[in-house]
Amino acid sequence: MRFSFTSALVLALAxxxxxxxxxxxxxxxxxxxxxxxxxxxxDHNVPYPTPxxxxxxxxxxxxxxxxxxxxxxxxxxxPQLYTYLKSKGSDVSKxxxxxxxxxxxxxxxxWSETEDSASDAxxxxxxxxxxxxxxxxxxxxxxxxxxxxxxxxKRDQLLAAVRENYQTIAxxxxxxxxxxxxxxxxxxxxxxxxxxxxxRxxxxxxxSTRDKLIASVRRNSRVASLNAQSVAASASASxxxxxxxxxxxxxxxxxxxxxxxxxxKNGIKVxxxxxxxxxxAIARKHRASFLGDNVASSASSYYGAATSKAxxxxxxxxxxxxxxxxxxxxxxxxxxxDSRLKAYLDARGVPVPQGGKKDELVxxxxxxxxxxxxxxxxxxxDTWTTENLKKxxxxxxxKGADKAGATRDDLLKQAQDSYASASKSGGSGYxxxxxxxxxxxxxxxxxxxxxxxxxxxxxxxxxxGLPSYQGSSTNELRAAARRYSNYFRYGxxxxxxxxxxKLQNGAQWVMDQLKIGAASGRKEAGYQAQKGADAVKxxxxxxxxxxxxxxxxxxxxIKEEL
Numbered sequence: 001m002r003f004s005f006t007s008a009l010v011l012a013l014a015x016x017x018x019x020x021x022x023x024x025x026x027x028x029x030x031x032x033x034x035x036x037x038x039x040x041x042x043d044h045n046v047p048y049p050t051p052x053x054x055x056x057x058x059x060x061x062x063x064x065x066x067x068x069x070x071x072x073x074x075x076x077x078x079p080q081l082y083t084y085l086k087s088k089g090s091d092v093s094k095x096x097x098x099x100x101x102x103x104x105x106x107x108x109x110x111w112s113e114t115e116d117s118a119s120d121a122x123x124x125x126x127x128x129x130x131x132x133x134x135x136x137x138x139x140x141x142x143x144x145x146x147x148x149x150x151x152x153x154k155r156d157q158l159l160a161a162v163r164e165n166y167q168t169i170a171x172x173x174x175x176x177x178x179x180x181x182x183x184x185x186x187x188x189x190x191x192x193x194x195x196x197x198x199x200r201x202x203x204x205x206x207x208s209t210r211d212k213l214i215a216s217v218r219r220n221s222r223v224a225s226l227n228a229q230s231v232a233a234s235a236s237a238s239x240x241x242x243x244x245x246x247x248x249x250x251x252x253x254x255x256x257x258x259x260x261x262x263x264x265k266n267g268i269k270v271x272x273x274x275x276x277x278x279x280x281a282i283a284r285k286h287r288a289s290f291l292g293d294n295v296a297s298s299a300s301s302y303y304g305a306a307t308s309k310a311x312x313x314x315x316x317x318x319x320x321x322x323x324x325x326x327x328x329x330x331x332x333x334x335x336x337x338d339s340r341l342k343a344y345l346d347a348r349g350v351p352v353p354q355g356g357k358k359d360e361l362v363x364x365x366x367x368x369x370x371x372x373x374x375x376x377x378x379x380x381x382d383t384w385t386t387e388n389l390k391k392x393x394x395x396x397x398x399k400g401a402d403k404a405g406a407t408r409d410d411l412l413k414q415a416q417d418s419y420a421s422a423s424k425s426g427g428s429g430y431x432x433x434x435x436x437x438x439x440x441x442x443x444x445x446x447x448x449x450x451x452x453x454x455x456x457x458x459x460x461x462x463x464x465g466l467p468s469y470q471g472s473s474t475n476e477l478r479a480a481a482r483r484y485s486n487y488f489r490y491g492x493x494x495x496x497x498x499x500x501x502k503l504q505n506g507a508q509w510v511m512d513q514l515k516i517g518a519a520s521g522r523k524e525a526g527y528q529a530q531k532g533a534d535a536v537k538x539x540x541x542x543x544x545x546x547x548x549x550x551x552x553x554x555x556x557x558i559k560e561e562l
Contacts, residue, residue: 138161
């Protein structure tokens with residue numbers, strides 16, 4: 001009798017454990033609305049019957065969850081694999097750019113998402129969904145739904161406001177929020193959607209519609225969030241390492257009496273008669289006090305002040321640069337030819353006014369000054385070298401690439417015509433074209449104008465309707481070509497690049513200013529402070545002359561996140 005009772009108890013406990021296990025491991029999609037299940041399947045191109053039983057929909061999502069969410073890279077094309085690796089700071093060799101198997105193996109080494117972690121993430125999407133949104137997109141979302149944006153506008157505050165109001169907004173609209181629909185992206189333009197995809201090496205769906213663009217963005221949002229979190233963590237680690245290195249530099253520069261004074265204020269005992277090497281060893285042992293863990297540390301307070309000052313200087317410099325860049329752009333485009341003004345709008349998908357007068361074109365271009373060129377277009381080839389144009393045409397089977405005496409202008413027209421034809425026909429042909437562009441465009445940008453002849457540079461500048469550059473040196477021609485090219489491609493925004501690179505550049509600026517601030521207590525403080533001020537002025541001037549190369553977004557992001 002005892003054996004039977006014990007056995008029954010064990011079985012009952014086992015059943016309870018099984019039930020509890022199933023309850024705790026219940027996948028996020030088990031709680032989704034049926035429309036969300038259908039939306040997920042549609043986004044991931046998984047066919048499903050209509051009408052369908054809820055259980056059937058859940059099973060379809062379950063069967064595809066591993067490949068579509070936990071390990072989505074298995075279905076990526078080479079350009080997206082390549083872009084992902086670059087965002088991780090991986091030094092991908094040129095020879096491997098189009099080798100999908102090689103890229104796939106490298107991505108696997110970086111990948112950390114699991115089926116369980118993905119399910120946990122989708123249990124509360126508001127915690128990560130907005131990580132990959134820009135500050136302006138976050139603000140636009142709040143404005144759209146009548147939520148006051150926090151002032152001063154900082155990224156962490158914008159994110160907090162969006163997350164706090166996300167569910168309330170969804171409820172008010174009568175929309176689902178676990179796997180949200182198109183309502184979430186109502187404040188995004190098609191250019192925003194395309195830019196999101198382009199920056200991550202994701203081919204835009206062809207033929208492209210707003211619904212398809214949103215579906216592609218939604219499908220790739222989790223990966224974009226993971227990348228954003230990874231980059232932020234990397235930047236934080238870089239700053240932490242720089243702080244440690246900086247403390248060593250400061251201690252080395254301090255006199256013995258300064259080290260003793262700092263130690264005394266932080267309650268650190270220093271044996272009488274300690275030599276310099278012993279003082280330095282004591283200081284480094286207690287470096288945490290210097291870095292801010294001990295509020296009694298005067299050095300920590302000074303360090304914090306230096307950090308804050310550097311941040312304020314950077315904000316002032318970038319704000320000033322932004323205003324100057326806007327003014328410079330407005331002045332510059334007023335002298336552009338009608339054809340170049342129309343091309344600027346066309347490259348952004350902005351309707352060109354038919355028969356519009358020069359003033360109307362200029363006004364519309366200025367209205368779209370903050371828009372970068374969207375996705376691939378015939379204007380992608382605008383600054384390609386003669387050699388790159390020939391390679392492109394050859395890859396498309398165009399014999400014009402080998403035609404004797406063909407000028408760069410001739411090759412450019414053929415390339416643009418070839419692209420237009422592929423774009424119009426769509427399908428696999430266009431997919432092949434965009435795949436080639438994704439792998440070739442970075443290489444084409446790296447040496448922009450460096451190999452151009454003077455006649456090619458002048459011809460390019462002529463397309464803007466600019467006055468003759470007779471008597472200008474080759475370097476002056478190149479500088480002018482780069483300046484106008486950046487205006488044309490980016491307006492007053494920063495050039496498209498990996499988030500990793502943007503953060504690293506911004507972090508480096510802040511670190512340089514921290515070093516200047518920490519040195520200001522020493523003899524060379526005056527020299528370094530002047531050097532820092534000069535750097536700020538040069539940065540503002542540089543922004544004015546090359547608006548397309550601004551990195552203000554990176555600086556803002558670093559200050560706000562770190």
